[in-house]
Amino acid sequence: MTRIFETPLYPYARAADQDAAAPVRHPVVVAGAGPVGLVAAIDLAQRGVPVVVLDENDRVSFGSRAICFAKRTLEILDRLGCGEEAVTRGVTWNTGRVFKGETEIYSFDLLPEEGHRRPAFVNLQQYTLEEILVRRLRDLAEAGAPVQLRGANSISAVGAHHDHVRLEVDTPEGPYSLQAGWLVACDGAGSPVRRMLGLDFPGRGFEDCFLIADVAMHSDLSTERRFWFDPPFNRGQSALLHRQPEGIWRIDLQIGPDIDREAEKAPERVIPRIRSMLGEEARFTLDWVSIYSFQCRRMERFRHGRVIFAGDAAHQVSPFGARGANSGIQDADNLGWKLAAVIAGGSERLLDSYNWERVLAADENILASTRSTDFISPRSAASRAFRDAVLDLAARHEFARPMVNSGRLSVPCIYDDGPLNGTDARGLPARTRPGAPACDAALDRKQGGGWLLDRLGGGFCLLAIDVDMPEENDLPAVRLTAKGAPTLAERWLGKADGAIYLIRPDQHIAARWTSWDGPAVAAALARAEARG
């Protein structure tokens, strides 16, 4: 059977640039066609910015890799026109169960409230998401968007200049040169662009190794995240089991430090491990196997002149918590509108705000993932004693259960005190404060039904709830009432009678008021566009 990741999805084709007498200049070049690079390219293309994506490969990634896509990521995909397909093709889950040995000691519901279009998580193979994104990119191109995806185009040299980046690109038909107004490097943890520019990637590595395997099997298990500490089938270590679409299951087994990676990857070693986990009677086939140890690293700055780093190229986390691909896609979401604005003549300080906001997010993710790692894989006798004490107590006492850390799952960063944030009004709910991503709510039939986030669009907009606002405005406006809409009132009004929100193109909240104040709104918009 030919699998999707074995099929060239964007095979090499000669581009006109390769026959040009002088290097052709493009406003934006994206390095890497993984989820982050593709999201960045789609976002820019939707904004009418010409973009060329260069990928050293010509197909989606091999093996499942990232599998858990969080609610915020799905909301971003909605804005990019592919959220519905990601959810339909994925499997939805909200519940995680944690076991010590064979006993369940803790479970959590990641989305305990109604009124959100998207679930806490869907599981979807990374290659499926990439396939969806490649198709979306192609649909945009066919509809006339100035976007190209060039397979088997490998960047071999990068020259950073004050007003452009010069790229040397290798292809099966030989090298050519390009000029990029801006280079967005989404070329992964081993980022060749970062290496070619001689930039550091400081952080730390962890010694423990993990065996990660995708197996195909039939199972009646419910779609939940299952995590074991010290299970009978992997004594003294941890294990994770997750369902993916199409009868594929992700298994992640801690196997300790100092192991022979090649030997452990061999099917004759892997199959008995999995058999002891799934039971003698389980019938399964191995789909993909890898051994990894992980790193937590971050570049000091994500912007270096006209080169901007996003995703794993800029920061790396351990996988517990699904904070890698999700935060990378959120990087791209943060960058897209800013880069489009700068190209249209906006302030370059917007790109410094990208650095500020996404460094904050990366640090939050690294902190969460390092803490999970220290719990799952204790580094000293003392940390092991406390970890085991928590697990011990959790079986009997409620207080210890929230301390059990098998991964704190990805939630979006709130850009508190961010450089683009404007006025906050007293009395409004904390969850919709400036810097926070807009919180979804179901709209009743009287207001046209559907979901709040779908109304906000992809540019700056004003959201007015039970507040009078002039008919004529520079910005698109969404007018709603919270009367008879308790979730909208709870999430967006709190105790106030009404509110006006200025919402950014990435659907983060810029500023808010409890009554209309034209000059204040104009000032907040200037600040959110880094003009203020």
Added chain:
Amino acid sequence: MQRLVTTPNIDDQDGFYAELLAVHEGLDAAQSASLNARLILLLANHIGDRAALSAALREAMRSAVD
């Protein structure tokens, strides 16, 4: 926020001290370390006051580096 209490605060000091030693009786170093870890977590949750916990950690640390 309550300040960390560093004046005598336990009735029957000697009795408490003896009880603390008694639960460690017969345990090896690793078992004692586990017991202490459980004890610290139980007490920490009982105290609850986050600032008092940090103050206690700082105080305990001071002896370790003196």
